Amino acid sequence: MTFALRPRPLAAALALALALPPAAPLLAAAPVPEQLQKAADEARAELLQRHGSAEAARVERGTAQVLRYWRSEDGDGAALKAFLLAEFLPEGPALEATFARLESVLESLDGYFNAISRDLRTGVDLDLGPQLPIDGRLSAWEPASHVADDLFANKTAFVVLLNFPLTTLDQRVREGMSWSRRQWAETRLAGRFATRVPADVQAGITAATSAAEEYVNGYNLRMHHVLTKDGRRPFRPGLRLISHWNLRDELKSAYADQDGLERQRLMTRVMEAIVRQQIPQAVIDNPLLDWTPETGVVAASPVKDGEAPAGASTSPSREREPDTRYARWKAIFDAHRRADAYSPDHPTYIARRFEVDREIPEREVEALFESVLDSPLGARVGALVARRLGRPLEPHDVWYAGFKPRSKYSEADLDARTRERYPSPAAYAADIPRLLQGLGFSPERARFLADRIVVDPSRGAGHALGARRRGDQAHLRTRVNPGGMDYKGYNIAVHEMGHNVEQVFSLDTVDHTLLQGVPNNAFTEALAFVFQARDLELLGLGGPDAEARSLRELESFWATREIAGVSLVDMRAWNWLYAHPEATPAEFRAAVVQIAQDVWNRWFAPILGRRDVALLGIYSHMLSYPLYTPDYTLGHLIAFQVEAHFAKLDGPMGPEFERVCQLGALTPDAWMRKAVGAPLSAQPLLDAAATAAAEAEKPPKKR
Numbered sequence: 001m002t003f004a005l006r007p008r009p010l011a012a013a014l015a016l017a018l019a020l021p022p023a024a025p026l027l028a029a030a031p032v033p034e035q036l037q038k039a040a041d042e043a044r045a046e047l048l049q050r051h052g053s054a055e056a057a058r059v060e061r062g063t064a065q066v067l068r069y070w071r072s073e074d075g076d077g078a079a080l081k082a083f084l085l086a087e088f089l090p091e092g093p094a095l096e097a098t099f100a101r102l103e104s105v106l107e108s109l110d111g112y113f114n115a116i117s118r119d120l121r122t123g124v125d126l127d128l129g130p131q132l133p134i135d136g137r138l139s140a141w142e143p144a145s146h147v148a149d150d151l152f153a154n155k156t157a158f159v160v161l162l163n164f165p166l167t168t169l170d171q172r173v174r175e176g177m178s179w180s181r182r183q184w185a186e187t188r189l190a191g192r193f194a195t196r197v198p199a200d201v202q203a204g205i206t207a208a209t210s211a212a213e214e215y216v217n218g219y220n221l222r223m224h225h226v227l228t229k230d231g232r233r234p235f236r237p238g239l240r241l242i243s244h245w246n247l248r249d250e251l252k253s254a255y256a257d258q259d260g261l262e263r264q265r266l267m268t269r270v271m272e273a274i275v276r277q278q279i280p281q282a283v284i285d286n287p288l289l290d291w292t293p294e295t296g297v298v299a300a301s302p303v304k305d306g307e308a309p310a311g312a313s314t315s316p317s318r319e320r321e322p323d324t325r326y327a328r329w330k331a332i333f334d335a336h337r338r339a340d341a342y343s344p345d346h347p348t349y350i351a352r353r354f355e356v357d358r359e360i361p362e363r364e365v366e367a368l369f370e371s372v373l374d375s376p377l378g379a380r381v382g383a384l385v386a387r388r389l390g391r392p393l394e395p396h397d398v399w400y401a402g403f404k405p406r407s408k409y410s411e412a413d414l415d416a417r418t419r420e421r422y423p424s425p426a427a428y429a430a431d432i433p434r435l436l437q438g439l440g441f442s443p444e445r446a447r448f449l450a451d452r453i454v455v456d457p458s459r460g461a462g463h464a465l466g467a468r469r470r471g472d473q474a475h476l477r478t479r480v481n482p483g484g485m486d487y488k489g490y491n492i493a494v495h496e497m498g499h500n501v502e503q504v505f506s507l508d509t510v511d512h513t514l515l516q517g518v519p520n521n522a523f524t525e526a527l528a529f530v531f532q533a534r535d536l537e538l539l540g541l542g543g544p545d546a547e548a549r550s551l552r553e554l555e556s557f558w559a560t561r562e563i564a565g566v567s568l569v570d571m572r573a574w575n576w577l578y579a580h581p582e583a584t585p586a587e588f589r590a591a592v593v594q595i596a597q598d599v600w601n602r603w604f605a606p607i608l609g610r611r612d613v614a615l616l617g618i619y620s621h622m623l624s625y626p627l628y629t630p631d632y633t634l635g636h637l638i639a640f641q642v643e644a645h646f647a648k649l650d651g652p653m654g655p656e657f658e659r660v661c662q663l664g665a666l667t668p669d670a671w672m673r674k675a676v677g678a679p680l681s682a683q684p685l686l687d688a689a690a691t692a693a694a695e696a697e698k699p700p701k702k703r
Helices: 012-018 034-051 053-069 077-087 093-120 133-140 147-153 156-163 169-178 181-191 199-217 245-256 260-275 324-337 349-358 362-374 377-389 395-399 411-421 425-438 443-450 487-508 521-532 546-579 585-603 629-647 654-661 668-676 683-697
Strands: 220-222 240-242 289-292 297-300 453-457 462-465 474-478
Touching (some): 133 199, 245 260, 245 395, 245 487, 260 395, 324 349, 324 585, 349 362, 349 546, 362 546, 362 629, 425 443, 425 487, 453 487, 474 487, 487 654
Antiparallel strands (some): 220 240, 289 297, 462 474
16 A cells, blocks of 8 residues: 555644634633632523523533633623623524534635635645745745634634533543434534634644645655665666655565565665665755765766756765754644643643544554554564565565555556556546546546546645535645656555545535544545555456455555554654653654664564664654654554445445545544444454465465
């Protein structure tokens, strides 16, 4: 499988201001001033007298929720009392109309700010010519950063908090299966105002994230200029690979080539140099210089191979890249840390990412990942990989791709097929209806979806940007080189198309737009993996037979194991930052390298044969999409259960894919139970992979 995408890039401030998942537990925050407490008590008593016992629970809850978020700038005790008495809505037509109006208006706010942010990021995200100096400034500007402040200032947020319920994660998990769709929508409505982060803090998060994204999008290696120790050029001319996505995928594709091992070893050295920040600064995205990773030699290149970006160095300096990778990562930590004071119930970004965004506590996620890594199946599958390769395993075999059907085809053959079929983004867009019909959607539904998806050329590896308002379109971004879309770009496009289809169904066909989307990013990744696994079939290269399906289960386990290790590095790096908040980028670099080595030494070195490898720290998500990599591991586990569910269908996949998307933003547990009839678990994957391993371990049948 491919991880060549980033999260759907709603700007961080917009996500904080407008799209927060459900509320934090109602624990004690700052002490309430006596005059405000007195005013709230008086208002509560009057409301109870006015509306009677039927509204008692709602009055108690609503006044407590407002009091918790009310600040001195919102008004004195008299203003608070007046607000509570005037804005409480008993159950009935006025409450119903208010709910409907808020749902409509918030969809509009979400949608138009999302579109504005998309336009502001055009120069950074899309390959439409040279990036302009102004593009960095535009992409760092978040026009929605003041929305949350404004909605609290004009008391709209307080109207919501007074009349609709904040719930705890424990409540949602314990009770959510019995809730109506309306109850879920009300929960998501109130949850949007569960934190009150100032606009300047939100803007700081956006700026730090944008700077990291810009750094990542420009981090390309000209591989024809990466030399072996004896001076040979094993990579084809014009090969420009973005880190980490294309580097990793090029390494995977080399398993289909008889001479691929040398290139794989060389790419492993390149990745190690990037993680350790030992790569010479001058060679990054530079076709004017040659670099020999084994010796560190940098020299002027005698080979003309592509255009050099403005300012590319011609000086063969060995000076290493400064700790920019870790400075960008640390800047995002510093920006999110400023928000900690405004989230008393989840006072770290780690807690917010797991308990608020994912709605799965970190300790549970970590235990799930370790259950995959601890399984003795790792050693068994590793032995099968070694047998298939005919050699001892090496560190880069963590990305072994030989279980996949595409290992039968060379990268050059696949590139030729995709370039001929998709010379431009428009050609892929025109083929979307056929592709979707091939995936099991009716012609009418395929056209419905295609009309709501725009295909753009990506400056980075690729991503899917969904709409947030009905009437807008989802955007599919993938790399399209001058000669057409290569196989990597196509594979990414199929994955992103899975995201887009989920985005369209979970917005345009959902009953409440407050429930648009899926529980968290892991679920949209899982649904995208379902599409991506069928990319060769869509190229007309045939569907999997029984043996191929068995191999796919081994591949899924091996890939899940790899990304589980990456996820633990990501999680432990953030925990290290909270333990050492004043660390320098250099100190953070040393810590990440050590963390990556520790995870490797515990779970990977016994199988892959070398200690103190830092490859698990290569993922670019870590420095631009903070704590996103756990969604990939969760996505693999979810995808396996979803795939197994689809495999049991009597008819085509399309209608059932639509149904599970329409479940919307429930908790992960409720979504899984309603979608596939079982909770999230690693055991189905482990059981299926064990069965597949036992079959693969049998001696070949004599013919």
